[in-house]
Amino acid sequence: MFLNKHHLALVVSFVLSSCSDIKEVPAEQLDPGSVLAAVTSAQEPSESRQIAEGDALVTKILFGSCADQNDPQPIWKAINKEVPDVFLFLGDNIYADTEDKQVFEQKYEKLNSIKGFQTLRQNSKILATWDDHDYGVNDGGVDYPAKEISRQAMLDFWGEPESSERRSQDWGIYTASYFGPENQRVQIIMLDTRWNRTPLTALVKDEYKAKRKIFNKGFYIPDTGPQATILGEKQWQRLEEELKQPADLRIIASSIQVLSYFTGWESWSNFPQEQARLIELIKTTKAKNVLLISGDTHSADLSEVTDSDGNSLFDLTSSGLTNTGHSPSHNQNRILGPYVGQNYGFIEIDWQAPGRPVLFGVRDVEGVTQFSKQILIDR
Numbered sequence: 001m002f003l004n005k006h007h008l009a010l011v012v013s014f015v016l017s018s019c020s021d022i023k024e025v026p027a028e029q030l031d032p033g034s035v036l037a038a039v040t041s042a043q044e045p046s047e048s049r050q051i052a053e054g055d056a057l058v059t060k061i062l063f064g065s066c067a068d069q070n071d072p073q074p075i076w077k078a079i080n081k082e083v084p085d086v087f088l089f090l091g092d093n094i095y096a097d098t099e100d101k102q103v104f105e106q107k108y109e110k111l112n113s114i115k116g117f118q119t120l121r122q123n124s125k126i127l128a129t130w131d132d133h134d135y136g137v138n139d140g141g142v143d144y145p146a147k148e149i150s151r152q153a154m155l156d157f158w159g160e161p162e163s164s165e166r167r168s169q170d171w172g173i174y175t176a177s178y179f180g181p182e183n184q185r186v187q188i189i190m191l192d193t194r195w196n197r198t199p200l201t202a203l204v205k206d207e208y209k210a211k212r213k214i215f216n217k218g219f220y221i222p223d224t225g226p227q228a229t230i231l232g233e234k235q236w237q238r239l240e241e242e243l244k245q246p247a248d249l250r251i252i253a254s255s256i257q258v259l260s261y262f263t264g265w266e267s268w269s270n271f272p273q274e275q276a277r278l279i280e281l282i283k284t285t286k287a288k289n290v291l292l293i294s295g296d297t298h299s300a301d302l303s304e305v306t307d308s309d310g311n312s313l314f315d316l317t318s319s320g321l322t323n324t325g326h327s328p329s330h331n332q333n334r335i336l337g338p339y340v341g342q343n344y345g346f347i348e349i350d351w352q353a354p355g356r357p358v359l360f361g362v363r364d365v366e367g368v369t370q371f372s373k374q375i376l377i378d379r
Helices: 076-082 101-112 115-123 147-157 205-211 233-243 272-284
Strands: 015-018 022-024 060-064 086-089 125-128 175-179 186-190 249-253 290-294 300-306 312-317 334-339 343-349 357-364 369-377
Touching (some): 060 076, 076 115, 076 343, 086 186, 101 115, 101 147, 125 186, 290 343, 300 357, 300 369, 312 357, 334 357
Parallel strands (some): 086 125, 186 249, 290 312
Antiparallel strands (some): 015 290, 015 312, 022 369, 175 186, 300 312, 343 357
16 A cells, blocks of 8 residues: 555646746845755664645755656665655656556555655655656657546555545646645645647658757657647636635746757647647736746756747756756757756745745756856735
């Protein structure tokens, strides 16, 4: 049986919307707050120190993706040393690649046997979404036949209540959570980029070899058809409703990159109408201080674009916790990175300092920052 006492609410790309109430500040002016606490290395701590959703103040959020349960996972030492308030799993949290319920369960149990993961689970709030390999099939989408089996196994492992709508809603495992009091509230939205995603369009083999492989690009091409979707209409409706709710900082988790310029691999750029819709939705709902995070790519980088009003959007990708080493494809929107070693992402918020500074970026297996960016969130 799984340990079900820890609740899930979480992937990618990380998007920061610097609208009129965000200003960039020099690093030397930033004194980001952090959680200062000791972490026990015991495999089975006697008492959980997790925060709960609600009025608990969040100052440090870490996230990661792509953790093969069969590989060593030394990165938990650095992560647990930071004692994050919340840790977000962005997908490929196991490599299941199956349609068999027992195989899902066995691979989740393997993850659960890892000491560093146990420590994290005891001391930090965990939210999770899935990507293709823990969904059950490489690059899978709406037509994956065992997605209901996969959903129940995933939600069982992460401790989702039996009454949760995530177990039955027809837009997958989408969810949203809120932390912190008024004027210090963090909203975390976990997208499902698998359940309703329509089939990908790919080049034929010979054309891929001639035009893409030599540039380390993937074989997918954009689908601009009217039915092409990542989220499905009901998830879009729920996301719009959520973005209208009050929050001071918003984090939207996507298991795949949002703003990378077309690499040929899985990303929102394979669905350009969906990509444009998301950027426009952030603007039209007047959802300030939006950050989107993701994984999947086995490397980390930061991309930047501007919306139609000239506001910068930043897309931070962290991958992977174990799986790394891909030579990243060219991405003309990349402004920092790539970093190809094991890594995790971080978001640190100082609610007390003038302007409420936020530091975000990527750290390596030793906890050393590889790249970062700083912004201010004005009231």
